[in-house]
Amino acid sequence: MFKDKLKLPTPDKPGRIFPDRLGSLVMISGLDEKGNEIERSEFEFESGEELEPIKPGALGFHRESDDGDEAIDDEKDDKDQRIRKKTNKDAVAASVSVLKSILLDEKRSDLEYEISRREINLEKLRRIASTGIPNGGGLRATAWKLLLGYLPSSHDLWETQLEENRQKYADMKEELLLNPSEHIWKEAKDLSSTQQHEDNDADGPLRRHEISVEDHPLSLDKESLWRQYFQHTEIVDQIDRDLQRTHPDMPFFSAETSFSRKNREAMKNILLLFAKSNPAICYVQGMNEVLAPIYYVFRTDTDKQNAENAEADSFSCFVRILGDSVDHFCQQLDNSSSGILATLSRLSDLLKVNDEQLWHHLEFTTKIKPQFYAFRWITLLLTQEFKFEFILRIWDTLLSNTFGVQDMLLRICCAMLLCVKSRLLSGDFVANIKLLQHYPDDINLEYLLQVAQDISPDTSYILSL
Amino acid sequence: MVLVLALGDLHVPHRAPDLPAKFKSMLVPGKIQHIICTGNLCIKEVHDYLKTLCPDLHIARGEYDEETKYPETKTLTIGQFKLGLCHGHQVIPWGDLDSLAMLQRQLDVDILVTGHTHQFTAYKHEGGVVINPGSATGAYSSITYDVNPSFVLMDIDGLRVVVYVYELIDGEVKVDKIDFKKTSSNQSTQ
Numbered sequence: 304m305f306k307d308k309l310k311l312p313t314p315d316k317p318g319r320i321f322p323d324r325l326g327s328l329v330m331i332s333g334l335d336e337k338g339n340e341i342e343r344s345e346f347e348f349e350s351g352e353e354l355e356p357i358k359p360g361a362l363g364f365h366r367e368s369d370d371g372d373e374a375i376d377d378e379k380d381d382k383d384q385r386i387r388k389k390t391n392k393d394a395v396a397a398s399v400s401v402l403k404s405i406l407l408d409e410k411r412s413d414l415e416y417e418i419s420r421r422e423i424n425l426e427k428l429r430r431i432a433s434t435g436i437p438n439g440g441g442l443r444a445t446a447w448k449l450l451l452g453y454l455p456s457s458h459d460l461w462e463t464q465l466e467e468n469r470q471k472y473a474d475m476k477e478e479l480l481l482n483p484s485e486h487i488w489k490e491a492k493d494l495s496s497t498q499q500h501e502d503n504d505a506d507g508p509l510r511r512h513e514i515s516v517e518d519h520p521l522s523l524d525k526e527s528l529w530r531q532y533f534q535h536t537e538i539v540d541q542i543d544r545d546l547q548r549t550h551p552d553m554p555f556f557s558a559e560t561s562f563s564r565k566n567r568e569a570m571k572n573i574l575l576l577f578a579k580s581n582p583a584i585c586y587v588q589g590m591n592e593v594l595a596p597i598y599y600v601f602r603t604d605t606d607k608q609n610a611e612n613a614e615a616d617s618f619s620c621f622v623r624i625l626g627d628s629v630d631h632f633c634q635q636l637d638n639s640s641s642g643i644l645a646t647l648s649r650l651s652d653l654l655k656v657n658d659e660q661l662w663h664h665l666e667f668t669t670k671i672k673p674q675f676y677a678f679r680w681i682t683l684l685l686t687q688e689f690k691f692e693f694i695l696r697i698w699d700t701l702l703s704n705t706f707g708v709q710d711m712l713l714r715i716c717c718a719m720l721l722c723v724k725s726r727l728l729s730g731d732f733v734a735n736i737k738l739l740q741h742y743p744d745d746i747n748l749e750y751l752l753q754v755a756q757d758i759s760p761d762t763s764y765i766l767s768l
Numbered sequence: 769m770v771l772v773l774a775l776g777d778l779h780v781p782h783r784a785p786d787l788p789a790k791f792k793s794m795l796v797p798g799k800i801q802h803i804i805c806t807g808n809l810c811i812k813e814v815h816d817y818l819k820t821l822c823p824d825l826h827i828a829r830g831e832y833d834e835e836t837k838y839p840e841t842k843t844l845t846i847g848q849f850k851l852g853l854c855h856g857h858q859v860i861p862w863g864d865l866d867s868l869a870m871l872q873r874q875l876d877v878d879i880l881v882t883g884h885t886h887q888f889t890a891y892k893h894e895g896g897v898v899i900n901p902g903s904a905t906g907a908y909s910s911i912t913y914d915v916n917p918s919f920v921l922m923d924i925d926g927l928r929v930v931v932y933v934y935e936l937i938d939g940e941v942k943v944d945k946i947d948f949k950k951t952s953s954n955q956s957t958q
Contacts, residue, residue: 484769484925509890509897511933511944519932519943520771520921521794533799 411437418445423456425449432703433756435696435749443695444604447597448616450702451623465612472615479579480572483518483528535579538586542574545591553691555599569614570598573621587632589679592686594621596694624684624702627709631682646681646709647673653717657758661724669732676739680716684708688719688742700752711755718755722746770847771799773822775919776806776855776883777903779832780814784905788917790941791904791934797821800921802846806883806901807855808832830855830884843875847924848950852877856884856900862911865891868898878950879922879929885909888918888933890946897948899931906936 410431417428428449436443448454453468454461481489520529546567550556554563573594578586597620601613609616625632636642651673655662665671679687684701686694697715704711719742720727727735773795780786787795800822807830809815815835818825829838842853852875859867863885872880872893880898886909888902899920903909906917918935931946 482769484923484930487930488925488928507892509892509931509946509948511890511946514932514943514945519934519945520799520923521932521934523794536798 407437410434411440411442414442414446418442418449419458421458423449423458425456426705429703429705433700433752436699438692438695439605441604441606441609443699444600444606444609447600447698447702448620451620453616453620453623465616468619469612469615472618475576475580476572479576483520483532486528487518535575538578539571539575541588542571542578542586542591545588546570546574549591549595550691555602556595566598566602569602569617570594573598573614573618576618577622577625581629584629584632589683590625590632592683593625596686596691596698597621597624599691600695624708627707628682628684643678643682644674646713647677650677650681650713650716653713653758653760654720656760657717658721658724661720661727664728665720665735669730669735671732671735671739675736677716679740680719681712684712685715689748690744693744693748696748697752700755710760714755714758714760715752717758718751721754721758722751770801770924772802772804772846772851772922772924773800773919774804774806774881774899774901774922775904776901777808777830777886777907777909778814778905779808779810779903779907780905782810782832783907784903787905788936790936790939791917791919794934794941795821802826802844804842804844804851804853804881806830806853806881807838808883810834826853828853828855831857841871841875843877848927849879849924849929850877852880854880854882856882863887863889863900865893865898869893869896872896872898881920885911886915887912888916888920888935890931890933892948895951897929902935 414428414431414436417423417431428446432446432450436446445454449456453464455464518524518527518529522529524530547557549570554560556563556566570591574586574590577590578584594617598613598617601616601620602610604610604613630636630639630641631643631646633642637644639645651662651666654665685697689697701708701711701715720739723738723743723746726738730738778784778787786792797820802824803818803822803826805818805825805827807828809818809827810830810832811834815825815827826842826844827833827838828842829836829840840854840858844851844853852872854871854875856862856868859871859882861867868880868882868891871882878896880896882898882900883903885900886903886907887900889898889900891898901920902918903915904917904919906915908915916935916937918933921932921934923930923932928947928949931948933944933946935942935944
C-alpha cells in the first residue's frame with residue numbers, strides 16, 4: 304500500500320563505505336552505517352525518501368545526489384511528493400508498527416506451535432529464535448531451556464526431567480549450603496530419639512560429651528566443616544557485594560522489597576553453589592552478570608510452577624552456558640589454547656578476514672589490542688555492553704546458533720566493530736578505546752545481529768584445527 | 769548461628785604472662801560474633817587483644833581489673849537467649865550454685881556466666897544454665913594452684929545452644945560439647 308510512494312535507491316548510490324559483501328545487505332535495509340532505527344520492519348520494505356525528514360545530517364550527501372537526480376524531474380511534482388510524505392509520515396509510521404505487531408504475533412504463534420509439538424524440531428526452533436523471541440509469556444524461558452538442552456526435545460519427558468533436576472538441585476543445596484550448626488543438629492536429630500530423655504533431666508551439672516576428634520568451631524583441621532564454612536564467608540561477602548551492584552536500575556534486582564531480596568538470595572545461592580562445586584574457578588566477579596538475564600527470564604515466566612522453580616532451573620542453565628566459556632575465567636589458562644587470549648586472537652583474525660582495513664587501523668595505526676575492549680565482551684557474554692532488553696534479544700541469537708554460543712559471540716563482537724567502523728577509522732587511540740569500552744546504545748540491534756549472521760567465518764582457524 | 773566466646777580470669781600480667789599458645793592459634797578474628805568476659809583481665813592490653821578478635825566485647829569488672837569503668841553485672845540478648853555476666857567475687861559463697869541461682873533470678877537471664885573460681889563448671893538450674901568458663905590462662909586462684917586453662921564457646925542457634933568447652937590438659941587441647949535447649953516458656957519446666 305505504501306510502496307508506490309517510495310523510491311528504491313539506485314544500486315550504486317555513493318556514500319556507502321561498506322565492502323561489497325555487505326553492500327547489498329545495506330541497500331536492502333536502507334540504513335546508514337550506524338544502523339539507526341528508522342521505522343523499518345524486517346522485509347525489503349524500502350523507505351529511501353522517507354529518511355529525509357528524520358536524519359538530514361547523516362544523509363546529507365545522499366540527499367544531494369537525490370536532488371541532483373530530481374532536478375531533471377518535475378520539481379513541483381517532487382515538492383508535492385515531499386509534502387504528501389510529511390503528512391503521511393505518521394500514517395506510515397502507524398502502519399509500520401501495525402505490520403510489526405502482525406509479524407510479532409505470527410512469530411509468537413509459530414513458536415508456540417513449535418514448542419507444543421510432541422517432538423520438537425530444534426533446528427526450526429533455532430531458526431525462529433535467532434530472529435528474536437517475543438517478550439511476554441513463558442516463550443523465552445521455555446525456548447532458552449530447550450536451546451540449552453535443559454529440556455529434552457521430546458515433550459513427554461519434560462515433567463520427569465524437570466522433577467529430577469529440581470530435586471537434584473535441592474539435594475545439592477542441602478549438602479553444600481548448610482551451615483555447620485544446622486548440619487550438626489540434623490545429624491543429632493537423626494540419631495537422638497533415644498537420647499532425648501537424658502537431656503530433660505532435672506537440675507544439676509550438665510553432661511559433657513567429649514568431642515576432641517570431632518568438629519568444633521575453632522577447629523583448624525582441614526576436614527573440618529567449620530573451617531570450610533569460615534573460608535567460604537569471604538566468597539559469600541564478595542558475591543553479596545556484586546549482587547548489590549547488579550543492574551542497579553532494575554527494581555527486580557536492586558530494590559529493597561522482599562521480592563527483590565528473595566531474588567538476590569536465590570542468585571546468591573546459585574553462585575555459591577557453583578563456586579563450591581567448582582573449586583578450581585570458584586567465584587569470579589562478573590558471573591553475577593551472566594546469571595542475571597537467565598534468572599530474570601525464568602523468574603518472570605508466566606507459568607507459576609516454572610517461576611517458583613526458577614532458582615533450580617537457572618542453576619542448571621547457568622552451568623550449561625558457562626560450560627564453554629569457563630576457561631575464560633581461569634587465570635592460569637589465559638595463555639592456553641582454550642583461554643581468553645586465544646579467543647581474543649580469534650576475534651582479531653575474524654575481523655581481519657572480514658574487514659582488513661578496519662583490522663589494520665585498529666591493530667597497527669591506533670594499536671588497540673582486543674584485550675582492551677573485548678575481554679569484557681567475551682567473558683561476560685555482552686551483558687555489560689547493552690541495556691537489558693537488548694541483552695535478552697542478543698542472547699536469543701547467541702543461544703540459537705547451531706555452531707554454539709562462542710561462535711556467534713565472536714561474530715557479534717566482530718559485527719559490533721563493523722557497525723561503528725567509520726567512527727573507529729576516524730578516531731585515535733583514546734577516542735576509539737572510549738567508544739569501544741562504552742559501546743553506543745543508539746545502534747540498531749536487528750541490524751547488528753543481521754551483520755553478525757552474515758559475517759563470513761574465519762576459515763583459517765578451522766583449517767588449523 | 770551466632771558464636772559467642774566466654775572467657776575470663778586471665779590475670780595478665782600478674783599471675784600469667786599470656787594465653788597458652790594453642791589457644792591463641794585457635795582464636796582468630798572473623799569467626800566469633802560476641803565475646804563475654806567475666807573479668808580480671810587485668811590490663812588494657814588484654815582488652816585490646818580481645819577487641820581484635822571481635823569488636824563486640826562485653827566485660828564485667830573483676831576485683832583485680834585496672835580499668836574501673838567496667839560494670840559489675842551486665843545483661844545482653846543474643847538470638848532467643850538472655851545472657852547475664854558477672855565476675856562472681858560478689859556472690860558469696862564463691863561458686864555456690866544456689867547463690868548464683870539467686871543472681872540469675874535477679875538478672876532474669878537464661879544463661880548466667882560468672883568466673884572467679886578458675887574452675888570450669890556448667891549447671892542446669894531451674895530452666896536456666898550457669899556457666900563458669902574457668903581461667904583462660906590457667907592462673908592460680910585464691911583457692912587452688914591446680915588450674916587448667918579453659919574457655920567456652922557457645923553456638924547459639926534459635927532456641928538451642930551448643931556449648932563447646934576448650935580445656936588445656938597436659939599440653940593438649942580437649943574439646944567437650946554440651947547441648948542445651950531452651951524451653952519456649954519463660955517459667956522453669958520439667
